[in-house]
Amino acid sequence: xxxxxxxxxxxxxxxxxxxxxxxxxxxxxxxxxxxxxxxxxxxxxxxxxxxxxxxxxxxxxxxxxxxxxxxxxxxxxxxxxxxxxxxxxxxxxxxxxxxxxxxxxxxxxxxx
Amino acid sequence: xxxxxxxxxxxxxxxxxxxxxxxxxxxxxxxxxxxxxxxxxxxxxxxxxxxxxxxxxxxxxxxxxxxxxxxxxxxxxxxxxxxxxxxxxxxxxxxxxxxxxxxxxxxxxxxxxx
Numbered sequence: 392x393x394x395x396x397x398x399x400x401x402x403x404x405x406x407x408x409x410x411x412x413x414x415x416x417x418x419x420x421x422x423x424x425x426x427x428x429x430x431x432x433x434x435x436x437x438x439x440x441x442x443x444x445x446x447x448x449x450x451x452x453x454x455x456x457x458x459x460x461x462x463x464x465x466x467x468x469x470x471x472x473x474x475x476x477x478x479x480x481x482x483x484x485x486x487x488x489x490x491x492x493x494x495x496x497x498x499x500x501x502x503x
Numbered sequence: 504x505x506x507x508x509x510x511x512x513x514x515x516x517x518x519x520x521x522x523x524x525x526x527x528x529x530x531x532x533x534x535x536x537x538x539x540x541x542x543x544x545x546x547x548x549x550x551x552x553x554x555x556x557x558x559x560x561x562x563x564x565x566x567x568x569x570x571x572x573x574x575x576x577x578x579x580x581x582x583x584x585x586x587x588x589x590x591x592x593x594x595x596x597x598x599x600x601x602x603x604x605x606x607x608x609x610x611x612x613x614x615x616x617x
Binding site for chain 2: 439
């Protein structure tokens with residue numbers, strides 16, 4: 392069965408370190424998204440991609456970057472982790488804007 | 504730009520009671536509307552969606568929602584809830600012109616008590 396996976400599921404890192412969160416989908420979807428979930432804010436879009444080599448900034452993109460070298464993967468990099476980036480991160484993919492987004496299980500990131 | 508307001512952050516109900524989770528949106532263009540559910544320590548899964556056509560949409564697990572364009576609302580309802588419906592529910596909107604990008608509300612925690 393097709394799926395979307397994220398790794399690691401839990402990560403603790405120190406302020407200032409570079410961190411990369413992985414997202415892999417086997418749906419063969421062109422559209423991929425990264426969100427962060429914080430209490431009182433719901434899910435907020437960080438970055439998104441509509442295809443290979445396409446990346447776009449979402450509403451909370453500062454301090455984050457993504458790259459899309461193939462259809463299956465959209466890794467999210469925190470260049471220099473900050474305590475404000477402690478959050479739960481979700482990756483999602485979709486076939487088109489008429490189709491639902493499929494979500495991964497999430498990565499809980501703690502920056503100390 | 505679009506925005507979504509979920510009017511209740513927490514909704515406690517007793518088992519077998521009806522429930523309504525309220526969602527209002529704002530947008531200057533036509534929208535697609537979604538309800539997602541998140542069980543503890545899991546990702547989100549789709550309950551139902553409105554793209555066009557009938558304004559009453561039926562989803563999984565006995566949930567339904569009604570799109571009301573004049574009131575810019577998309578309230579979620581279930582006539583009789585179960586303990587297993589305890590979860591966080593998110594309303595989301597996607598504008599026709601914004602590709603697949605979703606704007607989420609802040610979520611409503613539904614707690615079903617015995």
